Amino acid sequence: xxxxHIFSMLVDNQPGVLSRIVGLFSGRGFNIESLNVAxxxxxxxxxxxxxxxxxxxxxxxxxxQLNKLVNVIKIRDLTGPDSxxxxxxxxxxNARPENKAEIxxxxxxxxxxxxxxxxxxxxxxxxxxxxKMKAILSLLKHFGVKKIARTGIIxxxxxxx
Amino acid sequence: MELTGAQILMKVLKEEGVDTxxxxxxxxxxxxxxxxxxxxxxxxxxxHEQGAVHAxxxxxxxxxxxxxxxxxxGPGATNAVTGIASAYMDSIPMVVFTxxxxxxxxxxxxxxxxxxxxxxxxxxxxxxxxxxxxDFARIIKEAFYIANSGRPGPVLIDMPKDMVAxxxxxxxxxxxxxxxxxxxxxxxxxxxxxxxxxxxxxxxPLIFAGGGVSLSKASxxxxxxxxxxxxxxxxxxxxxxxxxxxxxxxxxMLGMHGTYRANMCTGECDLLxxxxxxxxxxxxxxxxxxxxxxxxxxxxxxPTSIRKNIPVSVPVVGDCKISLQKLNSMMDGQLxxxxxxxxxxxxxxxxVSWKSTRPLDYEQTDVIKPQFVVEKLYxxxxxxxxxxxxxxxxxxxxxxxxxxxxxxxxxxSGGLGCMGFGLPAAIGAxxxxxxxxxxxxxGDGSIQMNSQxxxxxxxxxxxxxxxxxxxxxxxMVRQWQELFYxxxxxxxxxxxxxxxxxxxEAYGAVGLRAAKPEEVEDVLREGLFSxxxxxMDFVVEREESVYPMVPAGAPITDMLLV
Ligand SMILES: Cc1ncc(C[n+]2csc(CCOP(=O)(O)OP(=O)(O)O)c2C)c(N)n1
Ligand SMILES: [Mg+2]
Numbered sequence: 001x002x003x004x005h006i007f008s009m010l011v012d013n014q015p016g017v018l019s020r021i022v023g024l025f026s027g028r029g030f031n032i033e034s035l036n037v038a039x040x041x042x043x044x045x046x047x048x049x050x051x052x053x054x055x056x057x058x059x060x061x062x063x064x065q066l067n068k069l070v071n072v073i074k075i076r077d078l079t080g081p082d083s084x085x086x087x088x089x090x091x092x093x094n095a096r097p098e099n100k101a102e103i104x105x106x107x108x109x110x111x112x113x114x115x116x117x118x119x120x121x122x123x124x125x126x127x128x129x130x131x132k133m134k135a136i137l138s139l140l141k142h143f144g145v146k147k148i149a150r151t152g153i154i155x156x157x158x159x160x161x
Numbered sequence: 162m163e164l165t166g167a168q169i170l171m172k173v174l175k176e177e178g179v180d181t182x183x184x185x186x187x188x189x190x191x192x193x194x195x196x197x198x199x200x201x202x203x204x205x206x207x208x209h210e211q212g213a214v215h216a217x218x219x220x221x222x223x224x225x226x227x228x229x230x231x232x233x234x235g236p237g238a239t240n241a242v243t244g245i246a247s248a249y250m251d252s253i254p255m256v257v258f259t260x261x262x263x264x265x266x267x268x269x270x271x272x273x274x275x276x277x278x279x280x281x282x283x284x285x286x287x288x289x290x291x292x293x294x295x296d297f298a299r300i301i302k303e304a305f306y307i308a309n310s311g312r313p314g315p316v317l318i319d320m321p322k323d324m325v326a327x328x329x330x331x332x333x334x335x336x337x338x339x340x341x342x343x344x345x346x347x348x349x350x351x352x353x354x355x356x357x358x359x360x361x362x363x364x365x366p367l368i369f370a371g372g373g374v375s376l377s378k379a380s381x382x383x384x385x386x387x388x389x390x391x392x393x394x395x396x397x398x399x400x401x402x403x404x405x406x407x408x409x410x411x412x413x414m415l416g417m418h419g420t421y422r423a424n425m426c427t428g429e430c431d432l433l434x435x436x437x438x439x440x441x442x443x444x445x446x447x448x449x450x451x452x453x454x455x456x457x458x459x460x461x462x463x464p465t466s467i468r469k470n471i472p473v474s475v476p477v478v479g480d481c482k483i484s485l486q487k488l489n490s491m492m493d494g495q496l497x498x499x500x501x502x503x504x505x506x507x508x509x510x511x512x513v514s515w516k517s518t519r520p521l522d523y524e525q526t527d528v529i530k531p532q533f534v535v536e537k538l539y540x541x542x543x544x545x546x547x548x549x550x551x552x553x554x555x556x557x558x559x560x561x562x563x564x565x566x567x568x569x570x571x572x573x574s575g576g577l578g579c580m581g582f583g584l585p586a587a588i589g590a591x592x593x594x595x596x597x598x599x600x601x602x603x604g605d606g607s608i609q610m611n612s613q614x615x616x617x618x619x620x621x622x623x624x625x626x627x628x629x630x631x632x633x634x635x636x637m638v639r640q641w642q643e644l645f646y647x648x649x650x651x652x653x654x655x656x657x658x659x660x661x662x663x664x665x666e667a668y669g670a671v672g673l674r675a676a677k678p679e680e681v682e683d684v685l686r687e688g689l690f691s692x693x694x695x696x697m698d699f700v701v702e703r704e705e706s707v708y709p710m711v712p713a714g715a716p717i718t719d720m721l722l723v
Contacts, residue, residue, distance in 0.1 A: 012341070016290070020282055027283045057468060064465040070287045070307060073341040 002053050004033065006085065006155050009066060009075040013039055013046040017071045021048065024069065030054065030062050034087075034152030045073065049154045078155040085129050085155040090115070091137070092123045094144035103143060110136050121146060166294045166325035167196035170258070173301040174202060179229050181205065181220065181592055183213040187233020189260025189273065192325050197231075205592060205621055208613035210237050212585035214244020215574075215611070218253050219589030222572045223547055223597075225378065227254045227309050228589065234260040235273030238319075239280065243579060245315050246284040250576025251399060252376060254313035256304045261290070263323040278319050286314030294327045298334045306337040311344025312463040313376055344462060348479030348487065355475045356434070356458050357491050363432035363456075365508045366392045369415060369444075372399030372575065373437020373461055375568040379482035380404065383436065386485050389492050391501045392434070393512060395423040397444050398556075399575040400437070402565035406544075412512065413521070416444040417711045418557040421519035421720060422512055424709070427452045428718035429511070434458045437481045440470040441576070446717035460484045519722060521561050523705070529678050531555070531630040531701040534685075535562040535602065538628060541685050546598040547572065547590045551583040551607030553637035555630045557707045559602040581610030587625040588618050598626070598689060605631040606655050615668040618694040626689055627696045629661055632703045640706045644721070665696035674698040 011017050018037055025032050033051040040047050052062060059077075066075050078085070095103055095118075103122055107114055110132065116123035126136055130153070137145070164172070170193060174182075181203045186194045197204055207213040210232045217228030228248075232241050238259040248255050262271040278290050287307050289300045297320075304316040360366060374383050380403040387394050387410050394404045395415040404411055413420030415427065427433065433455040438444070440459075445451040448471050459467050460477040467476045477484055523532040535558050538546075548563055549572040550556040556573055565571050572590055574582035583601040591599040601608075608629055618625050630636075635653040642650050665672030671693045675684040681699065688695040709720035 016278065016282075019279070023282050057472075061465065061469060068463070068465055070339065070342050 002055050003059070004051060004053050004079065005059050005062075006078045006083070006153055007050045007052065007063065007066065007075055008078045008155055009048050010040065010073040011046050011048055012071040012073065013044050014071065017046075018048070020069055020071060021050075021066065024065055025052075028061070028065065030058065034150070036152040036154050049152065051153050076157060078157060083155045083157045085153055086127055087130065087133055087151055087153050088125065088127045089133060089148060089150040090123055090125055091140060091145060092116075092121055092147040093140045094146060095120060095122045099143050103140070106136065106139050112136070162331050163328050164331040165192070165196070165328045166291075166297050166320070167192045169294070169297050169331055170301065170325070171196050171200050171202070173298050174229070175200070177301075177305045178226070182229045182231050183207055183216040183220070183589065184231035185210050185213055185233065185237060187237050187260060187273070189234035189262060189322050190231060190258075190320075190325075192322070193231060193258070193260070203592075205588070205617065207585065207617050209611065210240035211244050211581065212588070212611050212614045212617065214241045214248065214255070214257065215582050215585035216589035216592070217255050218244065218248045218251075218582075219549060219572050219586030220593045221253050221255055221589075223569055223590035224593035225569065226593075227256055227305055229256050229258070231258045232260070233273070234262055234277075235275050238275055238277040242281060242284070245281055245317065247574045247577040247579040247582060248315040249284045249286065251372060251574065252313050253315065254309040255315040256301075256308050257315055257317045259317060259319050261319045261321040264292070264321040265323070267321065277317065281317050285317050288317040288319070290319045291321060291324045294324050294329045297324065298331070302334055302337050303339060306339070307342065312373070345464070345478050346462070346480040346483055348460070348477045348484040350487075352475055352477045353484065353487055353491060356477065356488060357495060359432050359456055359458065359475065360390050360392070364504055365430045366390070366432040366434065366505075367426050367430040367455075368392050368394040369396070369427070369433055369435045369438055370394060370400045370403050371397040371436065371438030374400060374403040374481050375437075377437065377462070377481040378568075379437070379485050380568045382482055382485035382489060384408070385489050389489065391505060393426065393509075395419070395426065397438055397441065397575070398560055398573060401560060401571045402568045405566045406564035407566060414560050416717065417446070417713070418561065418707050418709065419717070420521060420561075421709055421722070422515035424711070424717050424720060425515050426512065428716070430455045432456050432458070434460070436460045436485070439466045442470070444717070445471060446711050446715055446719070450716035450718070519709075522723065525678070526702070527678065528702045529675065529681060529699055531632065531699070531705055532558050532562050533678065534628065534630060534681055534699045534701065535559055537681055537685055538600065538602070539563045541682070541689060542598055542600070546570070546600050547587075547594060549573065549583040549587040549590060549599070549601045551601070551603045552578045552580045553604045553607060553635065554632070554640065554705070554707050555602050555604040555607070555636075557637075558630070561707075580604075580607040584608065584611050584614045584625070584627060585617075587627070588614060588621075588623055591618075591623040591625050592621070600626045600628055600689070603627055603629045604636060605629055605633060605658050606635045608661075609658065612664065615665070615670055615694065615696070619669045624692055624694055629696065629698050630701050631658070631661070631698050632701050632705065633658070634703060637707070639704070640710075643704070643706065644710070645712070661696055661698040668694075670694040670696055672696050672698070674700065676700045
C-alpha cells in the first residue's frame with residue numbers, strides 16, 4: 001500500500017545538488033508529490049523537504065538512495081506526529097460582489113490573510129497543514145480559483161520539551 | 162609555490178600513486194597533455210575514448226588500483242560515457258578527467274561544449290565541475306577517495322580550460338574531509354550473531370558470492386568461511402574467481418546461464434548467504450520464486466543493495482572482508498561444527514546427483530564448437546590467464562568453460578553488458594600485468610565495436626590475445642530469436658565481417674585462423690605463446706546456443722536444457 005512520506009534533508013548548497021536529487025527520483029521511477037528548497041542559516045547548507053508517495057520497500061529505498069548521495073549531509077523521515085508540518089499557499093479566487101462577504105468569512109474562520117484585492121478577485125495567503133489546505137480549497141473552489149501557488153510541505157522535527 | 166592547474170593535477174596524481182593514464186587529447190586538455198609529457202606517468206593513447214575508459218576499467222580490475230582516464234571536452238567526453246556507465250554498474254574504482262570549455266563560455270553552446278556533469282550524473286558515483294583552481298587539488302583527492310572507498314565506482318572531474326591554465330599559490334591538501342560521506346565498514350555484531358545461528362540450524366545452506374568479494378579483496382576469507390562452515394558456493398558472473406573452481410564446494414555460476422546444480426540449489430536451499438551481490442534480475446529470475454524456502458542473509462557495503470530486489474531476513478551492512486573475518490573468528494569460538502557433516506549429508510548427496518545428471522556439456526561434430534575452443538584455451542593456459550570477454554554467447558561460454566581459481570582473472574562487463582568492452586579491457590589488464598597472459602574471448606559482432614584498439618595494443622607492444630568465436634551472428638540475440646521469435650533472425654546475421662586475419666595484419670598484429678576442430682589446438686598454441694598481439698579467428702558452429710538457459714522473467718529453476 002502506498003503511503004505519504006516526508007523526507008527532510010540538509011544538503012550542500014551547491015549548483016547541481018538539487019538536480020542530483022530530482023534525477024534520482026526520475027531515474028529510479030520514484031515519485032515526488034511536493035518539493036521545497038531554501039538555504040539554512042549556514043549559507044553553504046540548504047534544507048530540502050520532499051513529500052513522496054510509495055509502498056514500504058520503496059520508501060526504504062528512497063531514504064537509502066538519498067543518503068548515498070555525497071552532497072546529502074543528513075536525512076530524516078518526518079512522517080508522523082513527531083514533527084511540525086506546514087504549507088503555505090497563495091490562492092487567487094474570483095470575488096464577485098455578491099460573494100465577497102462569504103469569502104471574507106472563510107478567510108476569517110481559517111485565520112488566513114487577504115494579500116491582494118481587486119474588483120473581481122481576492123488573493124488569499126493560507127498557512128497550515130495538509131488538512132487545512134484541503135478544507136479551504138474545497139470551500140473556495142465554488143467561487144472559482146483563478147490561480148494557485150503552493151510551497152509544498154515543509155517540516156521540522158519537534159525538539160524534546 | 163606558484164603552480165598552474167595542470168601542474169597541480171600532475172602533482173596530486175603522483176601523490177595518489179598514479180603511474181598510468183588512458184586517454185585521448187583535444188583542444189580543451191592540450192595544457193594537461195603538455196604537462197603530462199614532462200612527468201614519468203605512462204600515457205596509453207587509445208583510438209577512441211570509450212576504449213580509454215574500458216582500458217582503465219580492465220587496468221583497475223587487474224591491478225586492484227584506481228583506473229585513470231583523460232579525455233577532451235564535447236565529443237571526447239560523450240564518447241567516454243558508455244565506458245563510465247559500464248564501470249558504474251560493475252562498481253569499478255575509476256577517476257575520469259574531462260576537458261571543458263573555458264568557464265566564461267559555459268552555457269553558451271560553445272565549440273565542443275557539453276554538460277558532461279549533467280550527462281553522467283546518473284552513471285557516476287560522484288562528479289565535479291572545477292570552478293576555482295584553488296579547489297582543484299582538494300577535488301582530485303576527494304575523487305580518488307570516493308572512487309576507491311565504500312562501494313567503489315567512477316568519479317568524473319570536469320575541468321574548464323582556464324582553470325587548468327591558471328596559476329595559483331599552491332597549498333598542499335592532506336586529509337580528505339567529507340562530512341556527508343561515510344561508508345559503513347564494520348558490520349553490526351548482533352546481525353553477525355544471527356547469521357551464525359542460522360548457519361548452525363541450516364540443513365541446506367548455500368553461499369552466493371559476487372563482485373563485492375573481489376572488490377573488497379576478501380576471497381581468501383570467503384574460502385575459509387565456506388570450508389569451515391561446509392557450505393557450497395555459487396557466484397554471479399562478477400563473482401567468478403572469488404572462490405576456487407577446483408574446490409569440491411564449488412557449484413558453478415548462478416543465473417540465466419548458470420549451472421543446473423547452482424540454480425537448483427537456490428530453489429531448494431533453506432539458507433542463502435549473499436555476499437557482495439546485488440541480486441540482479443539475470444541471477445534471480447522471477448523474484449517471487451527465488452530461494453523461496455530460504456532465510457536470506459545479505460552482506461554488502463552498500464545499504465541500497467539490500468532489500469532493493471528481494472526481501473532479506475538478516476541484512477548485514479559492512480565490508481565483505483571485515484564481515485567474513487568476523488564470522489570466521491566467531492565460528493572458531495562458538496559454532497559447534499561436529500554435527501555439520503551429518504546434518505548436511507543429504508544436501509551434498511543431492512548436489513552430487515544434480516551435477517552428474519546435468520553437467521555442462523556440448524556435442525562434438527566436425528564443425529568447431531565454441532565451447533571446445535574455450536575448453537582448450539583453459540587447458541593450454543592451465544587456468545592461469547586473465548580472461549576478458551565481449552558480450553553475448555562468447556561471454557557466457559567463457560564463464561561456463563573457463564574455470565577460475567583466483568579473483569581479478571575474469572574481467573567482463575557484467576551490469577551493462579557492453580559489447581566492445583573486452584579488447585580495451587584486455588589492453589588495460591595487460592598494462593597492469595605485463596607478465597601475464599591476457600586473452601579477450603570475443604564474438605565476431607562485439608570485436609567490431611572497438612577493433613580500432615588493435616592499433617593501441619600494437620603501438621604499445623601489448624601482447625594481448627584475441628580469440629574470436631566467429632559464428633557470423635549476433636549470436637546471443639539470434640539465440641533468443643531461435644527460442645522465442647520463431648527463428649526469425651531479423652538483423653542478426655553478421656556475415657559481412659572483415660577478414661579478421663587480414664585485419665590483424667593490417668594493424669601489424671598476427672592473424673591466425675582455425676576452421677576445423679583439429680586445427681584449434683595448433684592455432685591456440687601458436688597464438689597464445691607468441692610475443693605479439695594476436696588475433697585468432699575460430700570459425701565455429703553458426704547456430705550453437707548457450708545452455709542451460711532460463712527465459713527472462715521465469716523462475717531460476719525453470720531451465721531450458723540442451
Ligand atoms: C553495445 C551493445 N549493443 C547491443 C547489445 C545487445 N547484444 C547483446 S549480445 C549481442 C550479440 C553479440 O554478438 P557477438 O559479439 O557476435 O557475440 P556472440 O553472441 O555471437 O558470441 C548483442 C547485439 C549489447 N549488449 N551491447
Ligand atoms: Mg557472434
